[in-house]
Amino acid sequence: MTTLAATTNESLAQISNVLIYSAMAVYTLAFFAYIAEWTFGSRSKVARTAAALTAGEGAEKKAASAPAVTVKKAGGTAVLERPEVVVRSSGASRAEVPDGPGAHGGDEQGDLYGRIAVSLTVLGFLLSFGGVLTRALSVQRAPWGNMYEFNITFTTVAVGVYLALLAFRRNVRWMGLPLITAVLLDLGVAVTWLYTESDQLVPALHSYWLYIHVSTAILCGAVFYVAAVSTVLYLFRDSYENKLATGGKPGRFATSVMERLPAATSLDKFAYRINAAVFPLWTFTIIAGAIWAGDAWGRYWGWDPKETWSFITWIAYACYLHARATAGWKGRKAAYLALIAFGCWLFNYYGVNIFVSGSKHSYAGVDG
Template identity: 40%
Template sequence: MTPTFAAPAASANLTLASNANMALYASMIVYTLAMLMFTWHLAARSAQMAPARAVDREAVLVGSAGEGPASPGSAASPASPASPAGPAGPSAFHESAASSQRGNIALMLTYLATALLVASVVLRGFAVGRPPWGNMFEFATAAAAAVGLTYSVLAKRNSWQWLGVFVVTPVLLVLGLSLAVLYTEAGELMPALKSYWLAIHVGVAFLAVAFFTLGAAIGALYLIRLRREEKPPAQPGFIESLPTSAALERTAYSLNMVAFILWTFTLIAGSIWAKQAWGAYWQWDPKEVWTFVIWTVYAAYMHGRATAGMDLRKSTAIALAGFACVIINFTLVNLVTTFVGMHNYSGM
């Protein structure tokens, strides 16, 4: 039920708006450096796996020559928990000091970039004298800030440096598209949108999207990790240095659960606001419909995840389909004329 439209207004503080844009450009530069550092960090983890696999193979050959084939539970077995490439996951992977240092530097850069992006959003808010999500440009930058901030809060505590490139890259892409395609001059809101529900409804939607994004990134990595565990590659890479597929799936589920709760509130708050603005809780507006579609898909995921015997691979695929609906909701539904309805506030 977001984003909203901002009509140009002379009352906007152009100096603050310009400073907000400068902070946005600065954040993109730092995010780019963070992305490169995260990539270097993963390269170090991948390189670290190669000699470990070579040692494993040598141990197997020695065992075969001296005592016959190694048993599945022996120390020489490639599938042993002592093997970094085996299913034991993070307990078998001991990150090198160089890799850890690169990851920490990348995380520090992410903190700085996120701080600059949050500053940009705040300055935009002061420039227009309202919550800074009144059009597609403002919504996209604020949502990107929410993703960066959520990742920054959770990353250090959970040692999620390995996840950084999969979060920073889409954030950088969204910011680039915001400036190149979605940019709208600072301005006032339409009268119907001048409500305290704008801050509540859209603010919670930001948080939901942030958790959905992290859940989708980890869910996709879970599917890749699971496949690599089932069919180990000849040459292990950084995927084998990640937590086990089971650990990744549990983390994705936890993130999606938080997002689902927040999205439920978003749906309810939007209906209440619609009643105040348009006189009805529900009018089958395209934005309303897609908001409900997202809720339904993630509800199906939650149900499937809690059902005994349900293939976790299938339930994760449902969650990823839900995230695809989130992307459609905040892009096509706002930009394609076929979906034009009462929420036509993109400012495009």
């Protein structure tokens, strides 16, 4: 134990802790900025979807109120029938429903709050990245040898994925508020219940596969999370659009929020494409883990709880992707399946390490 303590740079470990707490403080400011973006953004462009879904109804009323065409003839006045007017049905197809203008509602004030929120998110990401890096330097190894290190790295990667999407896509700022909310909760759990002193690895983790297997698992989880957020928002937006299409009148708050999101179809496609893109990497993660198990324990697969739930997660996402390509399993049914798959990933992430005993992965640093 003395040798382990001698190889740990306590100063860098403390700097890492300070940077993580600083990142949490900045993320908290970003959280309030995102709320301000949603709250104070203009509502002048709200109800675009309502207009799209009820355009046909308005046209029909206009046609019904149009006066009959009359012509005068020598023997009197002849009344002709009202000319036929072709209008779009009040239930517009989902392809015709426009995307919302974004969280800020399309105005300068909301956009200002949004830009402040994104700037704070970038600063929080840099601080968090610094915390992960100094944690690694304090022990000269990969910074994911226990649940605490896994958490701080996972949240950093999740924010990085969001910022990368923001750099390549214009309309993903709607994801900022749920993302930062989850990141703050995750970091709160990490520093409160999962914190582990900076220390050296157990012998089983001394392998280059630690860099390959665990890093890909973290990246997959971050991307799966982004897709899950989009899936949840899709379910809310889909219900909103269905209510409008059937003549319902959502409340003012629901309208204000839902109208600033992309259309349900856009959210659904976004989630599917992300899940489909990362699924091969998750497959590689499981294969890499099996190879590492062969090197560390002399067997490639032993149905360890972590291995089992990794495979269950793979099966769940495979079923989801297959369902998307099968008639009758699109939309809400597939979305529920995607959330079940993400739930399996979450249980593999938290549940196996915290609640399941007898796992060879008990080196995660969580007692119980």
